[in-house]
Amino acid sequence: MKKRPIGKESRGAAHAAGSGAGQPVRSPRSDRRKESGRIGEDAAAAWLERGGLRLLERNWRCRLGELDLIAEDGGTLVFIEVRSARTGSRFGSAAEALHGRKQLKVRQVAGVYLQQKGWDGRPIRFDAAAVTLDASGLRALEVLHVKNAF
Numbered sequence: 133m134k135k136r137p138i139g140k141e142s143r144g145a146a147h148a149a150g151s152g153a154g155q156p157v158r159s160p161r162s163d164r165r166k167e168s169g170r171i172g173e174d175a176a177a178a179w180l181e182r183g184g185l186r187l188l189e190r191n192w193r194c195r196l197g198e199l200d201l202i203a204e205d206g207g208t209l210v211f212i213e214v215r216s217a218r219t220g221s222r223f224g225s226a227a228e229a230l231h232g233r234k235q236l237k238v239r240q241v242a243g244v245y246l247q248q249k250g251w252d253g254r255p256i257r258f259d260a261a262a263v264t265l266d267a268s269g270l271r272a273l274e275v276l277h278v279k280n281a282f
Contacts, residue, residue, distance in 0.1 A: 168269035172216025173200055175272030176261035183277065185210060194248075197241045201261070208255045211242045213281070216263040219273065235282040258282050 177187055180203055188209075189202040201212040213234065238258065246252050260281035264274040 164269060168216055168218070168265055169214075171270060171272055172261075172263035172265060173214050175263050175275055176212065176214045176277075177201055179275040179277065180212065180261065192241075192245060194241060194244045196244055197237050199238065199241050199245060202245065205257070208257050209246075209251065210257045210259055211238060211245075212259045212261050213238050214261045214263060216265055216269075216272075218265045218269045219267050238282075 173190065177190065180201070181187055185203040185205050187201065187203050189199070192199045192202055199211055200214040203210045203212060235258070242256065242258070246254070246256070257280055260278045262276040262278070263272050264276075265271060266273055
Protein backbone atom coordinates (compact mmCIF):
# COMPACT_ATOMS: atom_id res chain seq x y z
CA MET A 133 0.00 0.00 0.00
CA LYS A 134 1.37 3.39 -1.03
CA LYS A 135 1.20 6.20 1.47
CA ARG A 136 0.28 9.64 0.24
CA PRO A 137 1.67 12.66 2.01
CA ILE A 138 -0.92 15.09 3.24
CA GLY A 139 -0.30 18.43 1.62
CA LYS A 140 -2.25 21.63 1.50
CA GLU A 141 -4.15 20.52 -1.58
CA SER A 142 -5.44 17.31 -0.04
CA ARG A 143 -6.50 18.59 3.39
CA GLY A 144 -10.23 18.42 3.66
CA ALA A 145 -10.67 17.30 0.05
CA ALA A 146 -13.42 14.81 -0.57
CA HIS A 147 -12.63 11.81 -2.74
CA ALA A 148 -15.13 10.28 -5.11
CA ALA A 149 -15.94 6.65 -4.53
CA GLY A 150 -14.78 4.59 -7.46
CA SER A 151 -13.08 7.50 -9.24
CA GLY A 152 -9.60 6.22 -8.52
CA ALA A 153 -7.29 6.75 -5.59
CA GLY A 154 -6.34 10.31 -4.95
CA GLN A 155 -8.85 11.90 -7.31
CA PRO A 156 -10.26 14.90 -5.44
CA VAL A 157 -13.83 15.96 -6.03
CA ARG A 158 -14.43 19.66 -6.63
CA SER A 159 -15.97 21.37 -3.67
CA PRO A 160 -19.45 22.83 -4.16
CA ARG A 161 -17.94 26.25 -3.38
CA SER A 162 -15.40 25.91 -6.19
CA ASP A 163 -18.14 24.82 -8.60
CA ARG A 164 -20.33 27.77 -7.58
CA ARG A 165 -17.45 30.20 -8.10
CA LYS A 166 -16.78 28.80 -11.58
CA GLU A 167 -20.46 28.94 -12.46
CA SER A 168 -20.72 32.54 -11.21
CA GLY A 169 -17.66 33.45 -13.28
CA ARG A 170 -19.17 31.86 -16.38
CA ILE A 171 -22.47 33.66 -15.83
CA GLY A 172 -20.61 36.95 -15.44
CA GLU A 173 -18.60 36.38 -18.61
CA ASP A 174 -21.75 35.41 -20.55
CA ALA A 175 -23.51 38.59 -19.39
CA ALA A 176 -20.50 40.76 -20.25
CA ALA A 177 -20.10 39.14 -23.69
CA ALA A 178 -23.78 39.65 -24.53
CA TRP A 179 -23.70 43.27 -23.31
CA LEU A 180 -20.56 44.04 -25.34
CA GLU A 181 -21.98 42.46 -28.50
CA ARG A 182 -25.19 44.49 -28.12
CA GLY A 183 -22.93 47.55 -27.81
CA GLY A 184 -21.35 46.82 -31.19
CA LEU A 185 -18.16 44.93 -30.30
CA ARG A 186 -17.42 41.75 -32.23
CA LEU A 187 -16.27 38.91 -29.98
CA LEU A 188 -13.20 37.07 -31.28
CA GLU A 189 -12.16 34.84 -28.37
CA ARG A 190 -13.31 33.72 -24.93
CA ASN A 191 -11.02 32.39 -22.23
CA TRP A 192 -7.89 32.42 -24.40
CA ARG A 193 -5.04 30.72 -22.51
CA CYS A 194 -1.28 30.53 -22.73
CA ARG A 195 1.40 29.53 -20.24
CA LEU A 196 1.30 32.99 -18.61
CA GLY A 197 -2.43 33.11 -17.96
CA GLU A 198 -5.83 33.74 -19.47
CA LEU A 199 -7.67 36.53 -21.26
CA ASP A 200 -11.39 36.55 -20.45
CA LEU A 201 -12.73 38.19 -23.62
CA ILE A 202 -11.07 39.47 -26.77
CA ALA A 203 -13.14 41.60 -29.11
CA GLU A 204 -12.88 44.01 -31.99
CA ASP A 205 -14.23 47.54 -31.86
CA GLY A 206 -13.84 49.02 -35.33
CA GLY A 207 -10.18 48.45 -36.11
CA THR A 208 -9.15 48.25 -32.44
CA LEU A 209 -8.44 44.95 -30.70
CA VAL A 210 -9.98 45.03 -27.22
CA PHE A 211 -8.90 42.85 -24.29
CA ILE A 212 -11.65 42.75 -21.67
CA GLU A 213 -11.07 41.58 -18.12
CA VAL A 214 -14.33 40.46 -16.53
CA ARG A 215 -14.90 40.64 -12.79
CA SER A 216 -18.04 39.33 -11.14
CA ALA A 217 -19.25 39.87 -7.60
CA ARG A 218 -22.47 39.06 -5.81
CA THR A 219 -24.65 41.80 -4.41
CA GLY A 220 -23.57 42.53 -0.85
CA SER A 221 -20.24 40.72 -1.23
CA ARG A 222 -17.98 41.33 1.75
CA PHE A 223 -15.02 41.42 -0.63
CA GLY A 224 -16.12 44.61 -2.39
CA SER A 225 -17.48 45.24 -5.83
CA ALA A 226 -16.37 43.56 -9.02
CA ALA A 227 -14.78 46.82 -10.21
CA GLU A 228 -12.57 46.96 -7.11
CA ALA A 229 -11.12 43.51 -7.85
CA LEU A 230 -9.01 44.63 -10.82
CA HIS A 231 -5.77 45.49 -9.03
CA GLY A 232 -2.37 46.44 -10.45
CA ARG A 233 -0.90 42.92 -10.48
CA LYS A 234 -3.89 41.61 -12.44
CA GLN A 235 -3.61 44.49 -14.91
CA LEU A 236 0.06 43.68 -15.49
CA LYS A 237 -0.76 39.99 -16.02
CA VAL A 238 -3.47 40.84 -18.58
CA ARG A 239 -1.01 43.08 -20.45
CA GLN A 240 1.62 40.32 -20.51
CA VAL A 241 -0.82 37.68 -21.76
CA ALA A 242 -2.16 40.12 -24.38
CA GLY A 243 1.42 40.55 -25.62
CA VAL A 244 1.70 36.79 -26.15
CA TYR A 245 -1.65 36.78 -27.96
CA LEU A 246 -0.57 39.59 -30.29
CA GLN A 247 2.71 37.83 -31.08
CA GLN A 248 1.03 34.49 -31.78
CA LYS A 249 -1.53 36.10 -34.09
CA GLY A 250 1.08 38.29 -35.81
CA TRP A 251 -0.86 41.43 -34.83
CA ASP A 252 1.95 43.33 -33.10
CA GLY A 253 1.27 46.68 -34.80
CA ARG A 254 -2.50 46.67 -34.33
CA PRO A 255 -4.21 49.32 -32.15
CA ILE A 256 -5.28 47.81 -28.83
CA ARG A 257 -7.31 48.78 -25.80
CA PHE A 258 -7.76 47.30 -22.33
CA ASP A 259 -11.30 47.39 -20.98
CA ALA A 260 -12.95 46.01 -17.88
CA ALA A 261 -16.44 44.64 -17.38
CA ALA A 262 -17.73 44.57 -13.82
CA VAL A 263 -20.73 42.28 -13.46
CA THR A 264 -22.97 42.44 -10.40
CA LEU A 265 -24.70 39.14 -9.69
CA ASP A 266 -27.68 38.44 -7.46
CA ALA A 267 -27.06 37.03 -3.96
CA SER A 268 -27.09 33.46 -5.28
CA GLY A 269 -24.44 34.30 -7.88
CA LEU A 270 -26.56 32.71 -10.59
CA ARG A 271 -28.10 35.75 -12.30
CA ALA A 272 -26.46 38.89 -13.65
CA LEU A 273 -28.11 42.11 -12.48
CA GLU A 274 -25.84 44.74 -13.99
CA VAL A 275 -22.86 45.09 -16.33
CA LEU A 276 -20.57 48.09 -16.08
CA HIS A 277 -18.24 48.41 -19.10
CA VAL A 278 -15.19 50.63 -18.59
CA LYS A 279 -13.33 51.50 -21.79
CA ASN A 280 -9.58 52.11 -21.47
CA ALA A 281 -9.75 50.80 -17.90
CA PHE A 282 -5.97 50.42 -17.69
